[in-house]
Amino acid sequence: MAFINLQNVTYKYPLTKTPVLQNINLQVNEGEFVAVIGPNGAGKSTLCYALAGFVPHFFKGEISGTIEVDGVESSKSTLDEWVLNVGLAFQNPFNQISGAKYTVFEEIAFGLENNGVPREEIRPRVEEAMKMTDISNLADRSPYSLSGGQQQRVALTSILVMKPKLLVLDEPTSQMDPIGTREVFGVVRRMAEGGMTVVMVEHKMEWIANFADRVIALKDGQILLEGKPNEVLTSDVLAENGFGISRYTSTAREAKKRGLWKKENLPVTLDEAVEGFKLG
């Protein structure tokens, strides 16, 4: 049995006519790292909300099909229960800060307090989570005084401290500079290597090529392509459908037309490109 199991999921936001997710079928195994790509408005965020329980428990509207995580069906659960198993983090780190806490330490403890974790357990769990994401040194700072990358790691830690089985990330690095991106990816990689199941919407193709086990390309609410990172990210279909493409892929594609790229597969990362052009 797959850990995540979406069967024929179709969803419409309230007061809208066209479904944002159309007949989605998706199975993800425990411990797998799946990247989701797609142009603006493809339904990536909505898919994240569906996995994290916010569709249909927070956003109403019309839904059909079934969403199952770890053997439990979303529609038969409540949001309170669901968020204990599925953690969600998204783009803007500033909006993920609760606004009710004074220090980073307290901010991270917020989820544990809400879920009635006994006081003696809160402190060690927060400390452990902060160590995992390498932000122990920020404990006494105000969450508002941090850089974007630091804030996003605080947001991630605030979720990880709750020990979810599935981590859903909606473009967590899209507002980060290169340093912030590296910091956030460092955390995500560690989680994935630790065996956590991760579904991550991401635009940075090179990072995906390095980390993901599988890539799902979403367009107009449907899964257009699915497979190994290199196959999906270098597919001609993506280029024809307005997806963002790695510049190394497009360069090599041009080069191939002129016979300058000899390898069968196109590259996604700089290293692959260098390797390939050396052969030529």
Next chain:
Amino acid sequence: MHERLSFYVKRNSVIHDLNPLTKVILTLALILIAFTSPWYWTPHLLVLVAIIPLSFIGKVAPEFFRTAIRIILPAAGFLFLMQAFFQPVGDTVIFKFYFLDVTQESLMFAFRNATRVIVMVSAFTFMLLTTHPSELMSDLTRRGLPGQFAYVIISTLQILPQMQAKAQTIISAQRSRGLDTESSFLKRMGSLSPLIGPLVFGSLAEVEERAIAIEARGFTSKKVKTSLHEIPDHSSDKIIRWGLVILVILSIALNLWPS
């Protein structure tokens, strides 16, 4: 970016060690007494013998006076002038200002009202300076206040400094694109209008995201919440709270007393 985006100032003082509810009740009691006490000089006395000394005891006097000078006194001064000029009471005319008679009665009336407002705003300021927002929230929910309600209070307390910081960011951004924020008042008001969109609509979209973010952390969970910090609630807190309640009742009773 401001380091401090909530009013709270962390210090070690007996006021900081009071239970949050005690401080809420203290604030409400000061306000209620200032507005109901029949004795004319009560609000003035509250400022001098209660609020100012308390700000010293709570070790937040510098922050308190800064807020007082920047916000509280100008607002109260404005209120005083409006009422002194436009309140048509009494006939002991002290001076005339064009067609407006300023009477002794209207001055007295305006002076008391302005001081009442000073009590109200400064009592709140004092509470915000000495009360940890999330401890206040935990304490109130522990006492049965619905969590959503407590959150609204707390995040509102935090939103003002946040908005201020954001306005500052937007102003710098607009200014760097040539927006004039430094000439005459009216001209500035006009040219600041491009701020309103991002500030208000930005906030609305952000509210939804923040709602999702806190729900993702179990905010609406029906479990009994716990708290990272132990929240003080000594027997002295209870005595103070009841003492304040009795004072308020006395003040209201004296006010209603047919004299």
